[in-house]
Amino acid sequence: MLRVKEAYRAGLYAGQPFSAPNIFQTSSSQHQPAGSEARWRCRDAAHHANEDRTVMRLSRHLLLFLPPLAALALVAAGCDVDHARTTINPVTEYGRAIQDVYVQIFWWTVAIFIVVEGLLIYAILKFRSKTESHEQPEQVHGHTRLEIAWTILPAVILIFIAVPTIRTIFAVAAEAPAGALQINVTGHQWFWNFEYPEYGIRTANEIHVPVGRPVDLHLASGDVIHSFWIPRIGGKRDLVPNRTNRITFTAEKPGHYFGQCAEFCGASHALMRFDLYADDAGSFEQWAENEKSPAVAPEDPKAREGATAFLTAGCIACHRIDGTPAQSRIGPELTHVGNRDKIAAGILDNTPENMARWIHDPQSVKPGALMAKLELTDEQVDAIVAYLQGLK
Amino acid sequence: MSTAAIAHPKSFWREYVFSTDHKTIAKQYLSTGIFMALVGGLLAYVMRMQLAYPGQAIPGYGTIDPQSYNAVVTMHGTIMIFWVAMPILLAAFGNFLIPLMIGAADMAFPRLNMLSYWIFFLSTVVLLASFFVPGGAAAGGWTSYPPLSGSAAYSGGQWGVTLWLLAVAMEFAAFLMGGINFITTAINNRAPGMKLFDMPLMVWMQLGASIIFLFSVGPLIAGAVMLILDRVAATGFYNPATGGDPILFQHLFWFFGHPEVYVILLPGFGAVAEVLPVFSRKPFFGYRMMVYATIITGVLSFIVWAHHQFIAGIDPRLATAFSITTILISVPIAVMTFAFIATLYKGSIELKTPMLFALGTLVVFLLGGVTGIHLGTAATDIYLHDTYFVVAHFHYTLIPPVFFGFFAAWYYWFPKMFGRMLNEGLGKAHFWLTFIFMHVTFIPMFLLGFGGHHRRISNPQFFEAMQGPEAERLQIIATAGAIGILLSQIPFVVNSVLSLLRGAKAPANPWQANTLEWTVPSPPPHGNFETVPQVYRGPYEYSVPDRVDDWFPQDAKV
Numbered sequence: 001m002l003r004v005k006e007a008y009r010a011g012l013y014a015g016q017p018f019s020a021p022n023i024f025q026t027s028s029s030q031h032q033p034a035g036s037e038a039r040w041r042c043r044d045a046a047h048h049a050n051e052d053r054t055v056m057r058l059s060r061h062l063l064l065f066l067p068p069l070a071a072l073a074l075v076a077a078g079c080d081v082d083h084a085r086t087t088i089n090p091v092t093e094y095g096r097a098i099q100d101v102y103v104q105i106f107w108w109t110v111a112i113f114i115v116v117e118g119l120l121i122y123a124i125l126k127f128r129s130k131t132e133s134h135e136q137p138e139q140v141h142g143h144t145r146l147e148i149a150w151t152i153l154p155a156v157i158l159i160f161i162a163v164p165t166i167r168t169i170f171a172v173a174a175e176a177p178a179g180a181l182q183i184n185v186t187g188h189q190w191f192w193n194f195e196y197p198e199y200g201i202r203t204a205n206e207i208h209v210p211v212g213r214p215v216d217l218h219l220a221s222g223d224v225i226h227s228f229w230i231p232r233i234g235g236k237r238d239l240v241p242n243r244t245n246r247i248t249f250t251a252e253k254p255g256h257y258f259g260q261c262a263e264f265c266g267a268s269h270a271l272m273r274f275d276l277y278a279d280d281a282g283s284f285e286q287w288a289e290n291e292k293s294p295a296v297a298p299e300d301p302k303a304r305e306g307a308t309a310f311l312t313a314g315c316i317a318c319h320r321i322d323g324t325p326a327q328s329r330i331g332p333e334l335t336h337v338g339n340r341d342k343i344a345a346g347i348l349d350n351t352p353e354n355m356a357r358w359i360h361d362p363q364s365v366k367p368g369a370l371m372a373k374l375e376l377t378d379e380q381v382d383a384i385v386a387y388l389q390g391l392k
Numbered sequence: 393m394s395t396a397a398i399a400h401p402k403s404f405w406r407e408y409v410f411s412t413d414h415k416t417i418a419k420q421y422l423s424t425g426i427f428m429a430l431v432g433g434l435l436a437y438v439m440r441m442q443l444a445y446p447g448q449a450i451p452g453y454g455t456i457d458p459q460s461y462n463a464v465v466t467m468h469g470t471i472m473i474f475w476v477a478m479p480i481l482l483a484a485f486g487n488f489l490i491p492l493m494i495g496a497a498d499m500a501f502p503r504l505n506m507l508s509y510w511i512f513f514l515s516t517v518v519l520l521a522s523f524f525v526p527g528g529a530a531a532g533g534w535t536s537y538p539p540l541s542g543s544a545a546y547s548g549g550q551w552g553v554t555l556w557l558l559a560v561a562m563e564f565a566a567f568l569m570g571g572i573n574f575i576t577t578a579i580n581n582r583a584p585g586m587k588l589f590d591m592p593l594m595v596w597m598q599l600g601a602s603i604i605f606l607f608s609v610g611p612l613i614a615g616a617v618m619l620i621l622d623r624v625a626a627t628g629f630y631n632p633a634t635g636g637d638p639i640l641f642q643h644l645f646w647f648f649g650h651p652e653v654y655v656i657l658l659p660g661f662g663a664v665a666e667v668l669p670v671f672s673r674k675p676f677f678g679y680r681m682m683v684y685a686t687i688i689t690g691v692l693s694f695i696v697w698a699h700h701q702f703i704a705g706i707d708p709r710l711a712t713a714f715s716i717t718t719i720l721i722s723v724p725i726a727v728m729t730f731a732f733i734a735t736l737y738k739g740s741i742e743l744k745t746p747m748l749f750a751l752g753t754l755v756v757f758l759l760g761g762v763t764g765i766h767l768g769t770a771a772t773d774i775y776l777h778d779t780y781f782v783v784a785h786f787h788y789t790l791i792p793p794v795f796f797g798f799f800a801a802w803y804y805w806f807p808k809m810f811g812r813m814l815n816e817g818l819g820k821a822h823f824w825l826t827f828i829f830m831h832v833t834f835i836p837m838f839l840l841g842f843g844g845h846h847r848r849i850s851n852p853q854f855f856e857a858m859q860g861p862e863a864e865r866l867q868i869i870a871t872a873g874a875i876g877i878l879l880s881q882i883p884f885v886v887n888s889v890l891s892l893l894r895g896a897k898a899p900a901n902p903w904q905a906n907t908l909e910w911t912v913p914s915p916p917p918h919g920n921f922e923t924v925p926q927v928y929r930g931p932y933e934y935s936v937p938d939r940v941d942d943w944f945p946q947d948a949k950v
Contacts, residue, residue, distance in 0.1 A: 098774055098775055102772045106766070113762045117755065127741050128741045137739050137935050139935045140674065142680070150730040151726075158720065164771075165772070169711050169770045172771065224538075224546050225537060231844050236703045236774060237705060242637065243639070243705065264462075264540070266531075266546055269849070368459065
């Protein structure tokens with residue numbers, strides 16, 4: 001089976017609509033630094049787990065006898081799974097607030113687990129009946145003081161867990177400070193629209209934030225419940241129809257961060273992604289300046305042909321391109337789609353081939369998506385792709 | 393009520409199909425539950441294969457598209473909770489044991505009991521039928537949150553979700569009747585001399601579970617009916633377009649949904665509480681404390697529900713309150729755990745199969761319990777919510793009571809139910825295989841969850857981060873473990889079938905236990921007790937000094 005798997009990864013099955021290697025071969029290099037850092041930190045945790053094993057030596061048999069105990073040590077070391085989506089490697093105040101309380105609770109629970117499981121296993125091993133002697137156990141019905149003690153003890157431990165928890169609940173629910181950059185986020189099946197009222201910008205699936213300035217996200221939904229989550233930055237927080245939830249954070253250093261819808265939202269829930277770019281102030285302003293300008297009419301004849309096709313073939317029913325008659329807001333905003341790194345909500349790299357494939361048959365990329373399969377000729381698709389790719 | 397008042401049916405239909413005998417109804421619930429466990433297990437197999445080998449044809453199923461995958465996930469959860477855990481732990485063992493353990497001839501309302509089973513049966517048919525309607529079974533998750541579940545446009549399939557809701561509402565109506573029956577029987581029909589604090593803990597746990605269910609299920613049935621109306625009659629209870637509030641459903645669902653966890657947990661723990669004293673020949677340590685802990689768990693279970701909505705944008709003051717209640721509920725559970733351990737302490741422990749499963753319940757549950765603290769505190773829940781950590785957590789929480797607890801009960805009461813002994817060797821093989829593969833399956837999921845792999849993803853290959861060899865290896869290990877769990881049930885099936893046919897005849901009291909069900913023949917006759925038993929003492933008087941026998945039945949005169 002493993003061999004089949006490798007063949008699959010090598011792309012032998014590339015003809016299948018969901019062939020991963022075909023779709024996702026890129027961008028891992030961007031994540032490399034983050035990943036290796038995560039790995040290093042986790043090694044550290046594993047090291048601690050090793051030290052703690054000395055505590056476990058309540059009984060010689062213990063580790064052998066008790067897979068769950070070994071398992072917990074494994075869990076401690078578990079972040080060895082090397083990737084950018086790990087939550088255990090935050091880069092914002094928001095993320096660190098959670099990280100701090102998480103580490104505390106983690107070690108509390110490790111201690112509780114070891115002690116209680118140790119007692120349980122000890123009792124089982126120690127008091128197995130010796131068939132020959134068959135001694136009668138002493139008849140004990142209870143011990144009031146002991147029972148009161150083991151009611152109070154967990155309650156006391158829980159206070160140590162509750163206090164930092166409550167502090168963090170309020171910290172991550174805090175309102176954005178004055179002067180924060182407001183961004184309106186709307187989730188749809190299955191893409192994201194972003195709007196910057198301060199700049200008059202509308203864009204989709206790719207969010208840019210300036211480093212050092214707090215952002216104030218207003219989260220809403222156009223259809224079902226979604227959830228905003230950038231593992232290393234912040235979230236999760238749900239996008240609920242008829243409500244506006246808010247979340248605030250400040251990016252601290254430039255970078256590219258992966259985001260994903262975290263609330264089950266239908267057939268292509270797994271394919272509802274986005275990217276966040278934290279830019280330094282200069283490049284953010286540059287990006288914003290460009291984004292708020294309307295689309296420039298194409299010069300290239302093929303792209304002009306595409307612009308016409310876009311307006312006549314049906315695309316206009318759902319998409320908006322500022323500066324043209326296309327003004328519908330059903331689908332993602334396309335005014336500067338040529339500038340984005342990904343298309344189809346973080347699913348495909350923004351290349352002419354991928355875009356053509358997407359326009360030809362959206363359902364093969366994102367099952368259940370509302371984007372219609374229009375009856376377009378290959379020439380029409382190529383022209384539309386040339387037009388959209390030119391929307392820088 | 394004397395046994396003479398019980399009519400003894402003669403016809404096949406009245407005796408085996410439309411029976412009012414609590415023992416027959418228990419077996420009907422049990423067989424339906426085991427059959428549904430098989431369905432749920434096969435769905436788990438399909439799911440795990442897709443996750444380990446995404447996009448490839450699954451042997452026995454074929455390739456699976458995202459919509460069908462979501463349906464498989466939804467139905468696996470629904471079936472395992474509502475059509476396996478509930479009928480087996482609550483309905484089957486509650487039905488079988490409550491009258492026998494309290495010295496009653498039958499349930500208080502035998503006909504209501506029969507009606508309850510047949511409505512449940514009908515709900516099972518409706519649920520299974522939903523696999524075959526156009527658009528397929530419900531694919532909105534086992535929680536069926538609107539708006540996703542509110543319209544075919546969002547989750548596909550017009551009929552799947554409607555039938556799902558109908559089946560759930562019917563099933564709960566059925567269990568409501570069962571619950572009323574359990575409560576009435578335990579309160580009113582106890583044998584003379586049996587005070588409330590002489591009841592076996594299993595009866596307490598069943599009583600607690602039934603009361604919790606009774607008080608929590610109303611809002612959910614109402615919620616389900618409103619959602620059906622939203623779907624078929626275009627009402628707007630949850631529809632944002634007409635001013636409805638989808639969050640309302642989350643409240644109604646979890647107001648039931650979290651107490652439901654304890655509805656399942658308590659009977660499983662009840663089985664453990666019966667088995668431990670018998671196989672360590674010691675009285676239960678702190679019986680009254682255990683009862684109080686059960687009651688407190690029941691009360692607290694009603695005020696923890698919003699911890700499922702920490703990320704839905706609830707007010708931080710509310711999140712604080714629910715965080716505190718949620719972690720507080722671990723106190724009575726800790727008390728129960730300590731009581732179990734103290735019962736073992738200085739006992740004379742015999743590791744027979746029922747005991748192995750009872751101990752397995754505790755050993756495994758502990759990991760589910762401590763990981764619950766990670767999720768119950770709102771701050772860290774933000775991290776792990778909707779990841780595979782949650783999946784691993786609730787399997788570690790639910791598999792111990794539901795499967796280990798069920799198997800402990802099965803191996804312990806099988807002789808009483810069917811009059812035959814089970815094979816010990818096959819039983820032990822069943823335990824160790826299940827125990828080992830359980831960890832092989834779910835420990836990798838903790839790791840994947842830490843890594844950020846979230847739930848309900850039809851294909852992990854969609855994420856470059858999930859394509860690393862480590863992540864793939866973990867997926868394959870988990871899948872191998874799941875298949876291992878399924879195969880580990882072969883000794884269970886073989887053992888049960890062979891023992892039913894050729895097992896040694898069971899004596900009335902094979903384990904030398906005290907409770908009343910062991911005073912009647914195995915299997916008990918219709919009407920249970922020849923004469924109404926007189927109860928003289930509590931259920932756990934083992935190793936009483938100066939007695940020849942080390943057990944002391946509840947109805948034995950001094």
